[in-house]
Amino acid sequence: MSLRRWRPLLAAMFGLLPALATDAEDGVRSDEIRLGMANAQSGPAAGLGIGIRAGAQAYFARINAEGGVHGRKIVLIVNDDGYEPARSVANTEALIETNKVFALLGYVGTPTSRAAVPIALRAQVPYLFPFTGAEFLRTPVKPWVFNIRASYFDETEEMVERMTADLGIEKIALLMQDDSFGETVKSGVVGALHKRGMQIHAEARIQRNSLDVEAAVTALLPAQPEAIVFIGTYQQLAEAIARAKALGSAARFFTVSFIGTENFIAAAGANADGVYITQVMPSPHDASRTIVKNYLADIAPADVGYTSLEGYIDAAVFVAALRDAGPQPTRLELVKALEALNLDLGGFKVAFSPSNHQGSDAVFLIEIRGGKAVPVETMR
Template identity: 65%
Template sequence: MLSVFRHTLPRHRPGLAVGRWLAAALLSALVVGGLRAEDGVSDDEVRLGMVNAQSGPAAGLGKGLHAGALAYFARVNSAGGVHGRRVSLLLRDDSYEPARTAEQTRQLITSGAVFALFGYVGTPTSRAAMPIALQAEVPYLFPFTGAEVLRKPVHPWVFNVRASYFDETEAMVERMTRDLGLSKVALLMQDDSFGETVKSGLAGALHRRELKIHGEARVQRNSLDVAAAVAELKRSQPEAIFFVGTYKQLAAAIRQARVSGLDARFFTVSFVGTDNFITEAGLAGDGVHISQVVPSPQDRTSALIRQYQADVAAADIGYASLEGYIDAAVFVAALREAGPQPTRASLVQALAFLQIDLAGFPVAFSPSNHQGSDAVFITRVAAGQAVPVDRLR
């Protein structure tokens, strides 16, 4: 099992007043709750609820996240679990549709079957689920999204491991402008809160360099009808297209761009689903740059990756499953800290002060910062592989 080292990171120095308030609130919740077992906790099991895309154009993300988390929990369970309890996942499919996310979330919470919500996929889906979790005071943990709405303001019951979309767009724009000298950057975005969030990050990163979005077109969520959007962008003759959407949409957009004679580089953020995009796009995907929020799942110089590869089926190796694996490791570390009789309040308190190193991948929270990592890695698709790069060419 991965060694977990506690350490102090200056970026996450807790605010004293906020920390005292949170500790007092959680202590009060514990007293009111007494020793009654929480929903989703039995003598031999802690059950998490996972509602995400298991079907539809974002299914690769949900399936990958689930496979990685399941593999880490299997490792922990085979060693006796956490305080004698195995950790399990109750999976539901929302097809990346917010209305279904909300419905499934309400059902899980009202059924009393789950201790916490874990590993949701997407910004619009999280916007649908998060208010329900907050109202019920159920932890909403480690969604696959970098949206600001889950980060600011800080919500006591919401925690994110991954870097934000603002982190990703800043890193990508820095490399686009410094390494490649690009200035005409257009946006092809999913027409919803996910698209708007990344657009805001992109616009801010460009503005800091005295640039602006050169052109903009939109596609509907879960739609592969991209021809009109690509034609609209072609009129502005961009040097680069920053894409915000799913892997099937990006593959369709690239093919349409090539057919229409639009010669522009494509860039996108981690949510696209790197491994699924490569499969979907084939050779057309070569040259696309993708920002990542976890290290390369092929980097065997890392102890984290060696263990991950040993635990996860070869067919499931990829960025999404690695993120799920890391998320599960963070949850297990917090569950251990929450004590032998875990409550939702004690779990959240443990997370609020958790600072760990997962064999070279640090994750640290504080009461005033519920984003555990701000790491961003840039990759370039080449010959069917996502190759980590320090400099764009």
């Protein structure tokens, strides 16, 4: 065959080289970086996944409007797992194997993370900033897993300290989701009580994604607890408080940040008042913090809340690490960049190291008053 006849084939082959070079790492193209997110976009926990997605997309829209990172726009592919582990497995496999994402971001929940993380670890895909304080994601350190938010152990220590020191409460009961999420938070409560020579006064369990809480609440109240630490989702808590009040209980309710504060207030109405919630993010209305001021400028007013602020901060930290990973990022370079990150986003600090993949241990306290989340220093 003459050289003239080979020229079209050679041109086609050499024309592919730039594309092959830029696509060497899954999810990295010449003009975009693809991320995967699988969380609850439907079902009783949908507000959590929708909030995380809204916050992350708001920040990525800001960055993409500025030209992206090293000339690449960030594309977020979102799948719905309904807060069910089996669906999280299927979605995670699809994101890695079919969508070829660069990293996974913003999963919601302990049982779903427990199902998805082994898949990410086997594929060596970064599993970034899940919406859970579960200890298994933190100890021991997993090379591809990074958390921003404080742990449930951090939250429950602050909660128990405040309810005992400020309110003098002694009879503390648990109303908990009967799965790994419930067990993780329970461990934190038990540890915090043990430090103070105390123990759980009573316990009852509910099923994940079920709003049938009546039997559990009814079984718990004869013990006459002064406080009930609730471990579950926002619609369940709304149902539990309504049932407890109907039965004449004066017990006060406490819960951790996973509840989804704004979703809970909407679901519980006036019954939300008096509930204390530990938070791992600052107030989404505190514009004195630069990160919150920017967030309020970027987020749709209807989406403002603690959950979407967390998604926004998740996205900001990812972008900072991606910049540090260089113009031709790989997953390994992203991990190295994260482990060297020491960042003040403007009122919220995040720092990792090779031996610590939890970026923040900040815990904030709020009380629901008049249908609003009010930041407080104590429970007095």
